[in-house]
Structures are given as structure tokens and as C-alpha cells.
Amino acid sequence: MSSKPVIGLLGGGQLGRMLCQAAAPLDVEIAILDAENAPAKQINHNSHNINGSYKDAEKIRELASHCSVLSVETEHVDTTVLEEIATTAKVAVCPSWKTLRLIQDKYEQKTYFAGQGIPVAESVAIEGSGDAMLASLKAVSAKFGYPWMLKSRKDSYDGRGNLKISNEADLERAVAEFGNFSCYAEKFVPFQCELSVLVIRTEDDEGRTKRLLPYPAVETVHEDNICSRVYLPPRTTPAAACERAQQVASDVVGKLWGRGIFAVEMFVTQDNQILVNEIAPRPHNSGHLFIEAVPYMSQYKAQLTSILDQTLPAKIEPYVSSSIMINILGGANPDSHLALVEKAKSMYGNKMAVYAHLYGKESKPSRKIGHITVTGLVASITELEEFAKPLVDMASDIRQ
Ligand code: ATP
Ligand code: MG
Ligand code: MG
Numbered sequence: 001m002s003s004k005p006v007i008g009l010l011g012g013g014q015l016g017r018m019l020c021q022a023a024a025p026l027d028v029e030i031a032i033l034d035a036e037n038a039p040a041k042q043i044n045h046n047s048h049n050i051n052g053s054y055k056d057a058e059k060i061r062e063l064a065s066h067c068s069v070l071s072v073e074t075e076h077v078d079t080t081v082l083e084e085i086a087t088t089a090k091v092a093v094c095p096s097w098k099t100l101r102l103i104q105d106k107y108e109q110k111t112y113f114a115g116q117g118i119p120v121a122e123s124v125a126i127e128g129s130g131d132a133m134l135a136s137l138k139a140v141s142a143k144f145g146y147p148w149m150l151k152s153r154k155d156s157y158d159g160r161g162n163l164k165i166s167n168e169a170d171l172e173r174a175v176a177e178f179g180n181f182s183c184y185a186e187k188f189v190p191f192q193c194e195l196s197v198l199v200i201r202t203e204d205d206e207g208r209t210k211r212l213l214p215y216p217a218v219e220t221v222h223e224d225n226i227c228s229r230v231y232l233p234p235r236t237t238p239a240a241a242c243e244r245a246q247q248v249a250s251d252v253v254g255k256l257w258g259r260g261i262f263a264v265e266m267f268v269t270q271d272n273q274i275l276v277n278e279i280a281p282r283p284h285n286s287g288h289l290f291i292e293a294v295p296y297m298s299q300y301k302a303q304l305t306s307i308l309d310q311t312l313p314a315k316i317e318p319y320v321s322s323s324i325m326i327n328i329l330g331g332a333n334p335d336s337h338l339a340l341v342e343k344a345k346s347m348y349g350n351k352m353a354v355y356a357h358l359y360g361k362e363s364k365p366s367r368k369i370g371h372i373t374v375t376g377l378v379a380s381i382t383e384l385e386e387f388a389k390p391l392v393d394m395a396s397d398i399r400q
Contacts, residue, residue: 005308006031008067008091009040010054014359014368015073015283015300016040018291022300028308033063039360040073057081064091069307071095071260075103075281076155094307095201095258095281102256103281107153107184116255119248119275121267126150126183133179137171140185149186150174158366159225164188189275191267193237194220196230196286197249199262200302200312207257212250215294215316217242220265220286223399226366227285229392230325232293232318235381241272248274256281261303263287289325289373292355293318320375322384326391328370330363331398337363337370340394344372351377352387366399 005028009016012034020040023030031048032040033056041049048066052059057078064070064085069092082097103109110123124143126136140148152161161181163174198215219234220227234242249264256262256279263284265277287299294316297305305312328337344356358370372391376384385392 008063011073012038012040020044095260199253214246232323322376322381330367
């Protein structure tokens with residue numbers, strides 16, 4: 001192995017692809033474990049890339065043998081082999097397998113945070129299947145009242161694994177659809193909006209927190225459980241609530257282990273209280289706009305800088321006054337999104353800019369295949385919203 005650090009990455013989707021885009025100008029080498037022609041591999045031809053599943057323990061060991069650091073683009077990975085590698089092969093796993101193991105199980109995650117004094121919605125484990133599960137669901141309905149959220153403890157993303165329980169009739173459906181999964185119930189939060197805060201975490205050799213560096217809070221909008229848009233700054237959340245969100249996010253990440261970038265998803269309640277929804281121990285959809293909004297420290301550069309333990313800035317300060325990110329989701333037809341992409345590529349504004357990002361993925365309905373970032377140098381978020389409206393409308397039309 002050369003003395004130059006090689007980062008091994010489990011997963012080569014769009015997050016891995018954008019990590020490679022950040023790594024190239026820094027001459028940082030990344031070796032990817034994922035299927036041939038995965039989005040990140042299309043732009044990264046490292047000799048140590050491995051074709052296969054990032055869930056395959058043997059392939060993870062093979063990847064580790066060529067790398068000094070392992071990182072992930074998803075939390076849904078085999079933490080037993082990562083623990084083994086961190087302990088015996090002395091390859092740094094970033095973030096720690098301990099964090100990944102905790103985050104993987106949403107119920108464990110919530111219970112841990114609640115025990116650490118982090119504000120979260122109340123959760124209850126659901127026991128059994130069939131009639132036992134139905135009884136458990138009825139008990140939750142009596143405790144929480146309708147509506148409440150039924151969630152799969154593991155393997156969920158983009159809301160696949162969430163079911164809103166609105167009345168008694170939904171309980172039978174829940175048993176039929178979720179009976180084979182390990183689940184938990186969560187109180188419904190009638191939020192006024194959702195925020196996300198990215199936090200960079202570094203630690204010393206003893207595993208003690210060295211730095212917790214939060215990004216400004218962004219507002220996230222979800223439709224059908226999938227993030228559709230992100231706003232910087234949040235459109236209506238008071239500045240004090242945004243600052244509180246940064247504080248809560250730093251507190252949460254301070255309770256985790258390992259170096260890296262973390263996203264903290266939060267609810268803002270009607271009375272401006274902050275409740276933590278969940279953590280992503282990696283770059284996140286809500287942080288894409290920082291590629292343009294904080295060009296000196298995108299969330300991808302932050303992942304590289306933190307896991308390689310290099311120098312971080314004193315503060316994360318946007319270079320723009322406002323920014324909006326619009327997800328491009330696949331529509332009914334493989335080419336449903338093309339007009340939106342062309343529109344994005346043709347739009348230029350007065351001190352406002354539009355950046356299209358495509359991930360090299362085949363289009364499928366509701367699949368994240370790209371995003372558009374709009375930035376305003378001096379525009380308010382309201383002015384930028386007006387400018388971005390044609391793109392927002394076209395993106396919404398694709399969903400119909
Ligand atoms: P991700 O793609 O972010 O990993 P996920 O599948 O893990 O998504 P969650 O983050 O649990 O799903 O939920 C998705 C969305 O559903 C949230 O962003 C929020 O809009 C809504 N939601 C989740 N939990 C609750 C709740 N307890 N009360 C109200 N809305 C909720
Ligand atoms: Mg999730
Ligand atoms: Mg989520």
C-alpha cells in the first residue's frame with residue numbers, strides 16, 4: 001500500500017458519487033464496494049474498486065485490506081464485520097460501527113437518545129405477530145390516540161417502512177403489511193415544519209469528542225415520506241428555533257461515536273420546540289445544497305476532512321444569502337424528468353444560479369435520480385422561491 005490514504009467506501013450510489021467528486025480535486029483516493037457501474041463507480045475508476053454487495057462480509061474484508069479508512073454511504077451495513085475490522089485489522093471505521101449499529105435500529109436509536117436527555121417523540125416497541133401484534137397495536141392506540149406512526153425498526157428509507165395509523169381499520173392492514181418485521185410505534189408529531197442540521201464530528205485517540213461543527217439549519221419538505229425540497233434559510237422558522245436546532249443536533253452527535261458527517265432530522269412543533277426524528281451517520285439529502293452554498297466545505301468535503309482528521313474551519317458560513325434544493329424523482333415514464341433537467345440547465349438569473357446534478361441512475365417512479373440546487377447571492381428566500389417556482393412546479397408535476 002502507498003503512504004497515501006485510501007478511503008474504502010461501502011456503497012456507491014449518489015452520495016458516494018458526490019463524495020468522489022469532492023475527493024478528485026483533493027487527490028484523495030476512494031475505493032468503492034458496490035455493483036458494477038453503480039453511480040459512484042461511473043466516475044471513479046480506482047484499481048481497488050470491488051464489484052459486489054456492500055452487505056457481503058468477505059468483500060468488505062477484501063476492501064479493508066487495501067484501505068486505511070472505511071466509510072459508508074448508508075447505515076444499512078454489516079456492523080459485525082466492521083467491528084472485527086476496526087478491532088483486528090486496525091482500519092479506522094468512520095463513523096464507528098457502534099454508531100452504525102445503534103442508528104440501524106430506529107427504536108434502539110430513539111430509546112438511547114431519550115435516555116441521554118435528547119428530546120424525541122415517545123416510542124413503544126411492538127411485540128409479536130398475528131393476534132399478539134394486533135393486541136399490541138390496540139394497546140398503543142389506547143395509549144397514544146390516533147393518529148400514530150408504525151415504523152419498521154430496520155432497513156427503512158424514504159418512508160418505506162413507515163405507516164401512519166389513523167383509525168382502528170388501519171390496524172388489520174398494519175398486521176398484514178408489517179407482521180413480518182420488527183416494529184415500533186411512535187407518537188405522531190403535528191409539526192409546523194421539519195429541519196435538518198448537519199454536524200461534523202471529530203474525536204481524539206481515546207474516542208472523546210474533539211470538534212462538533214454544525215451547519216446552518218435547513219428546512220426540509222417531505223411529500224409521500226420522501227424529501228422533495230430543502231430551503232436555506234428555513235422559510236418561517238424563527239432564528240432562535242434554528243439556533244436551538246443546531247444546539248440539539250450538536251448534542252445528539254456528541255452522544256455518538258466516531259469521525260464523520262452526520263445529519264440530524266428534526267421536527268419543529270407548533271410551539272417551536274425541537275424534537276429529534278432520526279440521525280443519518282453520513283452525508284444526507286438535506287445537505288446537497290451546501291456543495292454550492294458552502295463551497296469551501298460541502299458535506300462531502302466535510303466527510304473527507306473529518307475521517308482523514310485534517311483541519312476543519314472555525315465556522316461553517318454560507319457564501320450565498322439563500323438556497324433551495326429540489327429533488328428530481330423518477331416519474332411514470334423513463335423520460336418524465338427530462339424537461340425539468342433541460343429547464344434547469346437553461347435558467348440563469350440576476351445574481352441567482354441554477355445547478356443540475358444527475359446521478360447516472362436509471363429512472364424509476366419515485367426514485368431519486370438527481371437534484372437541482374438554486375442559489376441567490378443577495379436574494380431573500382422568498383425572492384429565490386419565486387425564481388425557482390417553475391422548477392418546483394415541474395418537479396411536482398412529475399410526481400402526479
Ligand atoms: P429517510 O429517507 O429520511 O431515512 P425514513 O424512511 O427513515 O426516511 P422517517 O424519517 O422516519 O423515515 O420518516 C419520513 C417522514 O415521515 C418524516 O420526515 C416526516 O415527514 C414523517 N414522519 C416520520 N415520523 C413522524 C412522526 N412521528 N410524526 C409525524 N410525521 C412523521
Ligand atoms: Mg431514515
Ligand atoms: Mg428520515
